[in-house]
Amino acid sequence: MALIVQKYGGTSVANIERVRNVAARIIKTKNEGNKVVVVVSAMAGETDRLISLAKEITDKPNERELDMLISTGEQVSVALLAIMLNSMGYPALSYVAHQIKIITDDKFGRARIREIESERILEELDKDKIVIVAGFQGIDSQNNITTLGRGGSDTSAVAIAAALKADICEIYTDVEGVFTTDPNIYSKARKLDKISYEEMLEMASLGAKVLQIRSVEFAKKYGVLIHVRSSFSDKPGTIVCEEEISMEKVVVSGVTYTKNDARIAINKLPDKPGVAAKIFDAIAKKGIIVDMIIQTSSMDTGYANLAFTVSKADLNKTLELTKQVAKKLGAKEVTYDENIAKISMVGVGMRSHSGVASKMFSTLAKEGINIQMISTSEIKISCIIDAKYTELAIRSLHDAFELEKG
Amino acid sequence: MALIVQKYGGTSVANIERVRNVAARIIKTKNEGNKVVVVVSAMAGETDRLISLAKEITDKPNERELDMLISTGEQVSVALLAIMLNSMGYPALSYVAHQIKIITDDKFGRARIREIESERILEELDKDKIVIVAGFQGIDSQNNITTLGRGGSDTSAVAIAAALKADICEIYTDVEGVFTTDPNIYSKARKLDKISYEEMLEMASLGAKVLQIRSVEFAKKYGVLIHVRSSFSDKPGTIVCEEEISMEKVVVSGVTYTKNDARIAINKLPDKPGVAAKIFDAIAKKGIIVDMIIQTSSMDTGYANLAFTVSKADLNKTLELTKQVAKKLGAKEVTYDENIAKISMVGVGMRSHSGVASKMFSTLAKEGINIQMISTSEIKISCIIDAKYTELAIRSLHDAFELEKG
Numbered sequence: 001m002a003l004i005v006q007k008y009g010g011t012s013v014a015n016i017e018r019v020r021n022v023a024a025r026i027i028k029t030k031n032e033g034n035k036v037v038v039v040v041s042a043m044a045g046e047t048d049r050l051i052s053l054a055k056e057i058t059d060k061p062n063e064r065e066l067d068m069l070i071s072t073g074e075q076v077s078v079a080l081l082a083i084m085l086n087s088m089g090y091p092a093l094s095y096v097a098h099q100i101k102i103i104t105d106d107k108f109g110r111a112r113i114r115e116i117e118s119e120r121i122l123e124e125l126d127k128d129k130i131v132i133v134a135g136f137q138g139i140d141s142q143n144n145i146t147t148l149g150r151g152g153s154d155t156s157a158v159a160i161a162a163a164l165k166a167d168i169c170e171i172y173t174d175v176e177g178v179f180t181t182d183p184n185i186y187s188k189a190r191k192l193d194k195i196s197y198e199e200m201l202e203m204a205s206l207g208a209k210v211l212q213i214r215s216v217e218f219a220k221k222y223g224v225l226i227h228v229r230s231s232f233s234d235k236p237g238t239i240v241c242e243e244e245i246s247m248e249k250v251v252v253s254g255v256t257y258t259k260n261d262a263r264i265a266i267n268k269l270p271d272k273p274g275v276a277a278k279i280f281d282a283i284a285k286k287g288i289i290v291d292m293i294i295q296t297s298s299m300d301t302g303y304a305n306l307a308f309t310v311s312k313a314d315l316n317k318t319l320e321l322t323k324q325v326a327k328k329l330g331a332k333e334v335t336y337d338e339n340i341a342k343i344s345m346v347g348v349g350m351r352s353h354s355g356v357a358s359k360m361f362s363t364l365a366k367e368g369i370n371i372q373m374i375s376t377s378e379i380k381i382s383c384i385i386d387a388k389y390t391e392l393a394i395r396s397l398h399d400a401f402e403l404e405k406g
Numbered sequence: 407m408a409l410i411v412q413k414y415g416g417t418s419v420a421n422i423e424r425v426r427n428v429a430a431r432i433i434k435t436k437n438e439g440n441k442v443v444v445v446v447s448a449m450a451g452e453t454d455r456l457i458s459l460a461k462e463i464t465d466k467p468n469e470r471e472l473d474m475l476i477s478t479g480e481q482v483s484v485a486l487l488a489i490m491l492n493s494m495g496y497p498a499l500s501y502v503a504h505q506i507k508i509i510t511d512d513k514f515g516r517a518r519i520r521e522i523e524s525e526r527i528l529e530e531l532d533k534d535k536i537v538i539v540a541g542f543q544g545i546d547s548q549n550n551i552t553t554l555g556r557g558g559s560d561t562s563a564v565a566i567a568a569a570l571k572a573d574i575c576e577i578y579t580d581v582e583g584v585f586t587t588d589p590n591i592y593s594k595a596r597k598l599d600k601i602s603y604e605e606m607l608e609m610a611s612l613g614a615k616v617l618q619i620r621s622v623e624f625a626k627k628y629g630v631l632i633h634v635r636s637s638f639s640d641k642p643g644t645i646v647c648e649e650e651i652s653m654e655k656v657v658v659s660g661v662t663y664t665k666n667d668a669r670i671a672i673n674k675l676p677d678k679p680g681v682a683a684k685i686f687d688a689i690a691k692k693g694i695i696v697d698m699i700i701q702t703s704s705m706d707t708g709y710a711n712l713a714f715t716v717s718k719a720d721l722n723k724t725l726e727l728t729k730q731v732a733k734k735l736g737a738k739e740v741t742y743d744e745n746i747a748k749i750s751m752v753g754v755g756m757r758s759h760s761g762v763a764s765k766m767f768s769t770l771a772k773e774g775i776n777i778q779m780i781s782t783s784e785i786k787i788s789c790i791i792d793a794k795y796t797e798l799a800i801r802s803l804h805d806a807f808e809l810e811k812g
Contacts, residue, residue: 016462053486056422058493065492068500069485072478079475080459086471087464094474098504099549143505 002167003035003125007135007157010044011174012231013077016084022231023084025172026130030090035125037164039135039157040081042073063108067137067147071096074134074153082132092130095120097137097145102156104138104146111138111146112214113155116163133160151212158215162222169219169226171211176230177237178203178210180254180403185394188404192253193236196243199253199346202380206344207258216240243348251349251356252401257390259341261291262315263372264308264322268332271297271304275329279306282325288314291342292375292384303332307373309384312338340372341390344382345397357381363400369393408573409441409531413541413563416450417580418637419483422490428637429490431578432536436496441531443570445541445563446487448479469514473543473553477502480540480559488538498536501526503543503551508562510544510552517544517552518620519561522569539566557618564621568628575625575632577617582636583643584609584616586660586809591800594810598659599642602649605659605752606632608786612662612750622646649754657755657762658807663796665747667697667715669778670728674738677703677710681735685712688731694720697748698781698790709738713779715790718744746778747796750788751803763787769806775799 006026013019022040030036050070054061061069078094085092100120104111121131135153138146148155154171161169175183176191178200183189195203197220204213210228219226219240229237247253269275276295283290290308297304310318315336323334343364350356360381364371369392373384385393398404412432419425428444436442456476460467467475484500491498506526510517527537541559544552554561560577567575581589582597584606589595601609603626610619616634625632625646635643653659675681682701689696696714703710716724721742729740749770756762763780766787770777775798779790791799804810 016459019463050482053422053482054489057425057486057490060493061489062492065485065488065498065500068502069482069489072481072485075478075481076456076459076475079471079478080463082471083460083467083475084463086468087466092471094471096474096551145502 001033001035003037003164004029005037005039005157005161005164005166005169006172007039007153007170008041008172008231009153009174010041010046012172013040013081014044016080019080019084023081023088025231026085027088027090030130036130037121037125037160037166038081038130038132039153039160040074040077040132041135041153042077046073046076064144067108068145071134071137071145071147074136078132078134085130090130091128092132093124094132094134096134097139098143100133102138102159104140104148106140106142106144106146108146110149111140113138113148113159113218116159118163121160121164148214149212151215154212154215155218158218158224158226161224162218166224169224171226171228172231173210173228174230174232175210176233176235177228178208178240178254181256181394181398185257185391186398188398190404190406192238194239194241194244194247195253196247196348197240198243198379199348200240202344202346202377203254203256206256206342206346206380206382207260208254208256211240248349248352250347251353252345252347252403254346255394255397255401255403256344256346257341257394259387259390260311261309261340261342261384262312263337263340263384264310264319265335265337266306266322266326266331267335268303269306269326270330271302275304276306278329279322279325282321283318286317286321288318292373292382294373309340309342309373339387340384341387341393342382342384343390343393343397344380345401346380348379350379350381359400360397363396364393367392367396407439407441409443409570410435411443411445411563411567411570411572411575412578413445413559413576414447414578414637415559415580416447416452418578419446419487420450422486425486425490428487429494431637432491433494433496436536442536443527443531443566443572444487444536444538445559445566446480446483446538447541447559448483452479452482470550473514474551477540477543477551477553480542484538484540491536496536497534498538499530500538500540502540503545504549506539508544508565510546510554512546512548512550512552514552516555517546519544519554519565522565524569527566527570554620555618557621560618560621561624564624564630564632567630568624572630575630577632577634578637579616579634580636580638581616582639582641583634584614584646584660587662587800587804591663591797592804594804596810596812598644600645600647600650600653601659602653602754603646604649604785605754606646608750608752608783609660609662612664612748612752612786612788614660614662617646654755654758656753657759658751658753658809660752661800661803661807661809662750662752663747663800665793665796666717667746667748667790668718668721669713669715669743669746669790670724671711671713671741672728672732672737673711673741674709675712675732676736677708681710682712684735685728685731688727689724692723692727694724698779698788700779715746715748715779745793746790747793747799748788748790749796749799749803750786751807752786754785756785756787765806766803769802770799773798773802
C-alpha cells in the first residue's frame with residue numbers, strides 16, 4: 001500500500017465529463033490498495049473568467065481581494081470532484097487552505113508555502129476516505145487567503161506530498177510527460193523516462209511549461225518523487241528524481257525555447273567605471289529581473305555598447321527607465337528588439353562532457369542563424385537568436401545532438 | 407456616527423455596473439461619518455449555476471460538498487465589491503466565514519449561526535476600513551463550510567449586526583419595503599413605514615418573501631433594528647422593530663398569500679381513538695411538517711374525515727405514506743388537491759380588536775369564495791381557498807380592511 005498524491009490540472013477537470021474520468025482514475029488507484037490524496041486546479045478557463053471580472057473594475061485590482069476572488073476557482077473544482085466521488089460510492093472530503101492550514105507568507109498572488117498541517121489529512125486517510133485539496137491557494141498568518149501564482153497547484157501537490165511523506169506525487173496534465181523538446185515544434189521530440197530535478201528546473205525556467213518551477217525546487221529540497229503523466233492515457237510519463245549516475249551518460253536531455261524575452265541595447269555609452277552599475281541599479285530597484293547582459297567596449301573610441309534582456313512584460317517599464325538613465329550618462333541611443341527567442345540546451349551530462357557549446361554554436365552557424373547573446377550554467381547553454389529561426393534552431397539542434405535516440 | 411450593517415441581495419450585485427452602484431451607496435454612508443459593515447449575497451443566478459453543476463453529477467449531491475461548492479458564490483461577490491471600493495479609493499477588506507469565525511451548527515444546507523467573533527471586524531472599522539462579509543455561510547466546529555439556506559444572507563447580516571451591537575441593519579433588496587400585500591397582485595398595495603417583528607415573522611412565513619424568517623427571529627431575539635429598503639432608490643423603506651403602542655391601533659397590517667401548500671384528505675376513516683395520531687406520527691417521523699389540520703367526525707356513521715396541508719415539495723412523499731397508513735386503518739380513500747392557496751391577514755392589532763375573522767369570512771363569502779380550512783394565531787388568520795380565487799380574495803380583503811389607507 002502506497003500513499004499517492006495525484007494532481008489534476010485545469011484541462012483534466014474542464015467539464016463534468018472530465019471530472020468523471022478523473023474520479024474513475026482516482027477510484028482505480030484507491031482500489032489498488034493505495035491511500036489517495038488529490039490536488040485539483042480550477043476548471044480550465046475559470047481563473048481567467050474571474051480575473052476578467054476584476055479587470056472589468058480596474059486594471060490593478062487590490063491584490064488581497066484578487067486572491068480572495070480567484071481562489072474560488074479551485075474550491076469549485078474540489079467540491080465537484082468530491083460530489084462525484086461520493087455519488088460513485090467512494091467517501092471523499094474536499095478541503096480548502098484554511099481547513100488543513102496551508103500556511104504561506106503574505107505575498108498575495110505569488111505566496112510561498114511555509115507549512116502544512118498533515119494531521120487532518122492523515123486522519124481521514126486512516127478512515128479510508130479520499131482526500132481532495134484545493135491547489136493554488138494558502139492562508140497567511142492572519143488567515144487571509146493567498147494564491148501561489150500560475151501553475152501553483154503543482155507546488156501545492158508537491159508540498160502536500162512532502163508534508164505527508166507520500167511515496168510519489170503524480171502530476172496529471174494534458175501532455176504525456178517531459179519531452180526532449182516541444183512536440184508541437186518538432187515531431188521527433190522524444191518523451192524522457194527520467195529527468196533530474198536540476199535539469200527539470202532549468203527546463204522549466206527556460207520555457208518548458210510542464211511543471212511550475214517552484215514545485216520542482218520544493219521536490220528537490222524534500223526529495224519528493226514526481227511522476228509527470230497524462231490524464232488522458234494510462235501510459236507512464238516522466239519521473240523527476242535525484243540525479244543518477246546513468247543520467248550523466250546523456251550529455252543533453254532537452255532543447256527548450258522561450259519567446260518571453262525582449263532585448264534592450266544602449267549604443268555609444270561613454271565608457272567610464274560605474275556606468276553599467278548605474279543602469280542596472282535603477283532597473284533592480286523597480287524589481288525588474290535582467291536575464292542576460294553583454295557589454296562591448298572599444299578602447300579606441302571611449303564608448304561601450306551595452307545590451308541586456310528582460311521579460312516582455314517588463315519591456316515598457318524598463319525601456320523608459322533605461323532611456324532616462326542613458327540620457328543622463330550621455331549615451332547615443334536606446335533601441336530594443338522584441339523579436340528574439342532564447343534557445344537552451346539542458347543536461348547534467350554537460351558537467352562531465354565538454355564540447356556541447358561549440359557543437360551548439362556550429363550547428364546554428366551551419367543554418368545561418370546568428371547568435372546575439374550567450375549565457376551558460378553548469379548544466380545549460382542558452383543563445384538569443386532572431387525569433388523567426390526558432391523552429392529551425394530547435395530541429396537542427398535536436399538532430400545534431402541525436403535527441404530522438406533514447 | 408453610527409455603526410451600520412448593510413446587506414445587498416443578489417440582484418443588487420448582479421453585474422459589475424450594479425456592484426459599482428452598491429459601492430457608491432456604501433461610500434455615501436461612509437462619508438456621512440458612519441462605520442459601515444456590508445454583507446453580500448452571491449450575484450443573481452450564481453448559486454443556481456453552481457447547484458446545476460452539482461446536479462449534472464447527481465440528484466443528491468453530498469451535503470457537505472454542496473455547501474463547499476455554493477459558498478463560493480458569496481466569496482466572489484465580496485471580493486469584487488472590495489476590489490471596486492479599493493479602486494474608488496476607499497480601503498475595504500472582504501471576509502469569508504472562517505476569517506471572522508461565523509460559527510454554525512453542522513447542519514449542511516440549513517445551518518444555524520451560533521456565534522460570531524466581532525473582534526477582527528471592530529479592529530478594521532477602527533482603522534477606518536470598510537468591512538465586507540460573505541453572507542449565507544458559516545463554518546462548523548470542525549471548520550467545515552456550512553450554508554444557512556435560501557435567503558440566509560439576511561440572517562448573516564442581522565447576526566453580524568447583533569454581534570457588533572450595530573445601530574441598524576439595512577437590508578437592500580429589489581422592492582421598496584414591506585407592503586400591505588404583493589404590489590404585483592394589487593396596485594393599491596401600500597408600503598408600510600413600520601412593522602413589528604412578530605407581524606414580519608408571520609408575514610414572512612405566510613409568503614411575503616422580503617426577509618428570511620430566521621433573520622427576523624434573530625432580530626427579535628437580539629433587538630436588531632431592521633430597515634428593509636430598495637437598492638435602486640433613496641426612499642426610506644420599512645422599519646422592522648419592537649411592537650409599539652401605536653401599532654395596535656392598526657388592526658390589520660397586511661394580507662399575504664402562498665400557493666406552496668397542498669391538501670391531503672382521508673375519507674371515511676374508522677373513528678377510533680388514536681387513528682389521527684397514527685397518521686401524523688408516521689408523517690412526523692419523516693420530518694414532514696403539517697400546517698393545517700381539520701377533522702370532522704360523524705357520531706352516526708362511526709367514520710371521520712381528516713384533511714391536512716403540507717408543502718407541495720413534500721406532497722408525493724406524504725401521499726404515499728398516508729395511503730399506506732390509511733389502508734391499514736381501513737379508510738375508504740385518500741385524495742389530494744394542489745390547486746389551493748393560503749390567504750392570511752396579519753396584524754398585532756388583532757390582539758385587542760375582535761371581529762377580524764368574521765369580517766374576513768363574510769368578505770370572502772360575498773365574493774362567492776368557499777373557505778376550505780381555517781387556522782388562527784394571536785395576530786393572524788389564514789384561510790385555504792381554491793387557488794383560482796387568490797387575486798380576487800387579496801383585492802377584496804385589502805379593500806374591506808381599507809389597507810390602502812395609512
